[in-house]
Amino acid sequence: MPIKLGPAGIPLSCKGRTIVEGMDDIISLGLETMEVQTVRMIAPQHFEQYWQAGVLANKTEFEMNIHGPYYSELLGDKVERGRSLTKIESTLQAAKTINARHITLHAGHYGDMGRGVQANEQLANIFAGIVERVHEIWHDDEDIYPVFPWLKDGTPSKIGIETSGRQELWGSLEEVLEVVNHVEGTVPVLNIAHIHSRGHGSMRTSEDYGEMFDQVRETIGTKEFYCHFSGVEHRTGNAMHYTQIKKSDLNFEPLAEFIVEEGGWLDITLISDSPLLEHDAMYMLQNIEKARHKQLERKAREDRRRSLAAQTGRSTEEIAARELEIANARQQAPEPTPEVAKPAEPAETVEQKPAKEEKKPASKAKKASKSTKKPASKDDNKAEAEVFDFEEDDEDLF
Secondary structure (H helix, E strand, O other): OOEEEEEOOOOOOOOOOOHHHHHHHHHHOOOOEEEEEOOOOOOHHHHHHHHHHHHHHHHHOOEEEEEOOOOOEOOOOHHHHHHHHHHHHHHHHHHHHHOEEEEEEOOEEOOOOOOOHHHHHHHHHHHHHHHHHHHHHHOOOHHHOOOOOHHHHOOOOEEEEEOOOOOOEOOOHHHHHHHHOOOOOEEEEEEHHHHHHHOOOOOOOHHHHHHHHHHHHHHHOOOEEEEEEOEEEEEOOEEEEEEOHHHOOOOOHHHHHHHHHOOOOOEEEEEEOOOOOHHHHHHHHHHHHHHHHHHHHHHHHHHHHHHHHHHHOOOHHHHHHHHHHHHHHHHHOOOOOHHHHOOHHHHHHHHHHHHHHHHHHHHHHHHHHOOOOOOOOHHHHHHHHHHHHHHHHHHHHO
16 A cells, blocks of 8 residues: 655745755655646746756655646637647646656636537547657657656656536546546546535545545556645635645545555555645644554454454454443443542641640740740731741642
8 A cells, every 4th residue: 555645845844945955854754755836837947956856856766746737728719728738838848857757737617618528528639649748758869868867767757637626627526537538648636625625525434535536446447546635615516725634624534544444455646735735744644644553453452352252252243242341331430539638638637736736835844944035025926927827828829
């Protein structure tokens, strides 16, 4: 069950803002991947740091991924489509430079074409052309292999088609799977927050995740999954904006439970889209570890029950029922009354009274021997009383 987690972009806690510095911080956190964000436009001066990131990723086997422009109009007219493909071309060049495993792309609005077979066929043709272009870029010049050693023996980046989170955007899970199933070299990008929003809050239990992954496997026959996860605020089947996971009705625990319990066949890359980036990526990692510990504890209990069943001749079900009765009895047992702590006060009084009785004769004898001493004045008695009262107050403070 290989699983890699990482943030969508340079970590928030990274002091430097270059991709290489971000990779160093991600590796130090125990994470294994990241998704470079080229959601608007790539400036030419950025390719130097992209190449440095590619060299580091190649040496450390760190998985690099890249996200293309958010705003695409692949279902628009010829001008709109050409403008979108120009932006995507820059992303493809950057993907080659950083040795990206996945390139995530959006299709955009339905436009005048609307939902249906015609839109899916047009996008299938467009993405087939993008896949072909990726292969051309990857193998266009053998002279650059010393500079980009991963191009010689590596495989070209896979084009990821992301599910959308709004009703007016192309990209329901069924639409994405339909196109991916007809275009070799493409993979679905399962944005769980988008699927959850578009389904009016549909991803709630581990069974929901099981159905989703089974649907993908049965449709396109894959064991490799590229997923995005984040908290999300949604209304009427539309994603409004990402939130941190703990503030959303999209919980990560059911997905962690599915990955551990049923996802042994998965090869999954999980990217944190949360505003907290690496913090929520670590939160997801912790939840997966908790799910693994629970699984180990359950297996240990089952092994112990089988061992007891073999020794006593009883069934494991009877032993489990008996363990449940004992646990319930412990919970229903009355708590000890707090009267046990009361004897401390009389004991202290008993100890103090003899001490005072012993001191009184001594003071009388002292007065008898020193009969010439002047009696204490009222001011002295008042001062003594004030000191005694202060000590009582001081004792109450603690």
